[in-house]
Each structure stands twice: as C-alpha cells, then as structure tokens.
Amino acid sequence: MAEPLLEVRHLKVHFPTSDGVVKAVDDVSFTIDRGETLGVVGESGSGKSVTFLTIMGLTNLKSARVEGEVLFQGVDLLKLPVEEMRNIRGSKMTMIFQDPLTSLHPFYKVGDQIVEAIRTHQHVSKREAMDMAVDMLRRVGIPKPDERAKQYPHEYSGGMRQRAMIAMALVLNPDLLIADEPTTALDVTVQAQILDLIDRLKEEFNAAVVMITHDLGVVAEHCDNIQVMYAGKAVEYGSARDIYYDAHMPYTWGLLQSITRIDETGEKERLKPIKGLPPSLIFVPPGCAFHPRCPYVFDRCKTEVPELLPTNGHHAAACHLSLADKERIFKEEVLQRA
C-alpha cells in the first residue's frame, strides 16, 4: 500500500496551566490518504481544532507540550526546524477557518492578501501573483474577480469571504487542505455552496481535505471517512457509511440523533440532545470519558479506558459494549429516529 499523505501517531497536546494540565489532545492516531476527505466531528473542546492547529504548527509551542509523530509525506513535522515547517505551511498544507470575516485582515485588499500568500512561497512578480490570485478568485466562483481583488474584506458577503479564504488556501495547489468549521458562520444556503465548492476543488487540485465540524449532518455527503472525537480522544473512526448506518459508540449515536431533519411526513420531532456537558479537560472522568453522559454506562466504563479497537475492517470504536449490544441498540434505538 502506498504511503499515506498524513499519518498521525499518538499525538498528545497538553497545556500546563496553573489549574492543572489541560489534555487538549490525548493520544490520537489516524491517517489521511491522497484525495481523501476526512471528517473530524466533535463538540467544542473535543480537541479537533487543536489537533490540526498542531499539525499545522500553529499551536504556541511555548505553552504547549506536544508528543507523538506527525508524518506528512514521510517527514515528521514535529521534528522539523521552524523555517522548513514554515515552507510547508501555507503551500503544501493550508488551512481555512471558521469565521471568514475575522480571518481576513481588515486593512488589506483581498487580492493583496492572496498575493502575499503566493509570494511567500514562490518567486514570482507581483503582477504574476496578482494574475494567479484573480484567476483563483474566478475558480472559487467570485464574479468580476479582477474588480473584487481590489476590494477589502468588509466589502464582501460572508460566503464570498469564505470563497476568498479558499482561494487563498488553494492558490498554491496544496496537498492537504484543513477546513476548520468552514461553514459554521455562514447561512445554511451558503453552507451547501461552500461544501460543494470544496468538493469540486478537491477533485480539480487532487488534494486531501480535512473537514472539522461539530455537525455530522454537514459532513455526511462530503466525507469518505469520519473520525469522532471526544475529550481529546478519537472515540470512533470509520467510513461515512459505517458512521451513519452502523455506528458503534454511544457518543456518535448522540450526535446522529441531534441532527436536524424534517420528516417526509412533515411530522415535527423534538431534537434529542446529548445530556450533560463536555468534561473539563483538566479533570477528565476516569475510565471512558463519556461515561457520565452515556445512557448505556456499566461498571467497567467507570474504571477502564476503552481502546479504539477495530470492529470490522477499518471501522473502529472505543466502547466497552459488546458488538452484539452495539448493533442491537443502534438498530432499535438510534435508527428508529435516524
């Protein structure tokens, strides 16, 4: 089998604070292949953003303790000198963020901000870079891109700003695009457009995409594989099909049940939220971190940390329930609603 594009092994990101050590990411491993779209799903504070900010080299290393390996095209990024990491960041591996208004610099024209990204990594003239920027703005579907390039971010609408961010991220033809909640701050109608755009460009650029989100509904049709995270750990991993039709972890069930959907019969149904709050990352509950909120909890869950074990093929879940129980509960209780 070919070498994966990105392989993360036992990544730990801990932040020592005066109240104790915040275990933002606690032993997470996964791989991403070329051309793959990986959805990373979890609540706020589940460690999904920190994982990828660390992979990008954007966590503050003075305040964070990082362990493990991040192999990108075979090179461990965590051991790379700052300058070499900087060359990868923004050219081979790029990232877009949740709120496109605050993510673009308010004082510089959109075109100039893209030009800056280009010229940081490629020796081209300003004019050539601007041509590339305008061309890229056109490809992300911004009308009159040559005029739009001369405008400031506040003159763009929310969806246009995210398109501009995507243009900036893809203009150097990266191998990996990390999208951190790219649609959370956008209108629902615009969300679908942006996700379709990312899909289309992924094909055009032959890039791998990581889609970080808290909404399983958003990633359903756009991801090949999905990793569910909870309290700094990966708790379930599988193909989109595995997660939607055969989920094995009570937390994933909770996420599936909290997707808004309108019934064919038009019947109004109340959302079923996951009870309780995400745990503190300083005092993570012993055993399975999800056990205080889990409706199917039993004694073993309170003491023993479940490992992320494969159940069939590459589908894996971290849960002490027996496979038979998981399948029964999923069919009887979760699918009933889904």
Place this chain on the structure above:
Amino acid sequence: MGRYIIRRLLWVIFVLLVITLFTYLIFFKLPPGDPAVRFAGKQPTPESIAEVKKQFGLDKPFYVQYGRFVKRFFLGDQYGWPGLGFSFNTRSALRPIIVTRMVVTIQLALGAALVWLLLGIPIGVLSALRPRSLGDRLAMGFALFGVSAPVFWLGLIFLYLFWYIPAQHHWPLQSGLAAGSGYVPIGQGFFTWVNHMIMPWVVLALLFAAFYARMSRGNLIETMSEDYIRTARAKGLPERRVVVKHGLRASLTPVVTMFGMDLGTLLGGAIITETVFNLQGLGNYVIQSVRGSDFNAILDVTVVAAFFVTTMNLIVDIIYAFLDPRVRYS
C-alpha cells in the same frame, strides 16, 4: 470626503466660539477684581478708571464686548489677522507675542512627541512580543514609574542630575550635559539649541512614553490573538512579517488617534514643563497673564489651544480614514 471636511471645519469654528464664550464668562464676569482698577495707576481717580475702562472696551455690556471680540478675531484688527487685540499689561499688540511664544511651545511639543514615540512604541512592542519576560517586566516597571512621576518633580531631578552636579564638579562640558534652563533659538547653532531643549523634551516625553508603551503593548497583545494573525501564520509568513505587517499595522492605528489628541493638547502650552525649565512658551505666558489679569492674552492663548486641539482632532479623523479602510465618511 470634501463635504465631510467642510462640515468638520464649520464644527471647529463653532467649538472655538463656544470655548471663547465660556472663557469670556469666566474671566470677565466672575473675577472679583476689576482689571481697569489694576491698570489705572497707583492712586486711581474715578475718572482715570473710567478712562482705562473705555480704552480696554470694558465699559460696554458683556455681549457687546464679546461681539467685538468675535468680530476682531475673524476680521482682523489694526495689528493684522487674526485680530488678537492688545495686552492690558504692555498696551502693545498681542499677535507678535503670541507668535513668538507659540514657536517655542511648538518646538517643545514636537521634540517631546518625537522622543516619546521613539521611546514608548518600541518599548511597548518589544514587551508585547515577550510577555512576562524580564524585558517586559522592566519595561512595564519603567511605564509605572513614568506615569507616576510628576513632571515638576522629574524636571527638578533632571536639573539636579544633568545640570547642577556637572556644573558643581566642573565637568568638561561647561554648562553641564544639558543647559539648565531658558530658550535659545535654533539660529544660534543646532547643538546649542538641542542642548537647551533636550531636558524639557525628555522630561515632558517620559510621562507620555510610559502611556504609549502601555497602550501599544496592550493593543499589540490583543491584536496578536486575532484570527487574521492566525491566518497570516497559516500562510507561512515569517514571524517578523506577521508582527510588523499584520500585527503592528492594526494595533498602532488607535495610537494615531491618541497621538493627535495629545499633541494638540500640548501645542496649547505645557505649563509645568515650561515653568520648570523657564521656557517662554504659551503655557508660561498664560500663567503670567492670569496673574496679571491680562484678559485679552488669556483669551488668545485659550483660542490658540482650542484651535490646536480641535484641528488635531480633525486631522486624526481624516488620517484614520486612510489607515482603516472600513472607516468612510460621507
């Protein structure tokens, strides 16, 4: 933009009128003593007092006096434009006096401004980039000292250290490291001029430098946690460029506003600094005029000071529109 500026200029004139009206009320209506009595000689007769009153225009009702002032100010008087009237004290034109004083104050204010910008902003920026480091703590210690030390005290300490001690011990530099006091025009030699101005500049600038260090530190720390800074880093920009082009640019914009207003205020006279270092500037003059009930002079300095403050405000607002593209005036 053009319309906006015209509207703002009209506003400046209105503000000046209001300020002069209040100054008029305070100095012509409230004080217990009659300036005419003071200036009518040692043993004034009612006739001589009446004569002085007439000369000063104090015999007319308040509103006529004020109207005359406004008229001569905007249309000019026998001494030129703008009409600043004559001094009760010397009975000579105030215009040349005010201009001479203003030149001294402008030199003091601009020099001090340069010192505090060059001192305050780099200190603030360096502390912001290394929060809680030794350098940051030293810098903020300096800032605390700067905002706490009163100018009159600091001025005297500086005089003692850099003028009195060197002079006492006959150090090679004859007049000490800096000249103690007084003003020398730049025409008498650049170094003589600097020698006389350096202490007032530094003493006046220290307080502001401390404020500016704190302000630029706070602004930069806040800016560096903005999302667009993360984007700049995600683009792979070198850290220096992230700080200078993305961080500083955004964090120093509010400093421009502060600077304009501080400079405007100072241009109206730095009373304590001018007094400690015996600089014949506007601040020094206004004290002298208040003591001598020289009402026209007080009024003139007030107008000049108010003019600088309002004009600097206008300039700052216009500059801001260029610095921050989100600001547009219509």
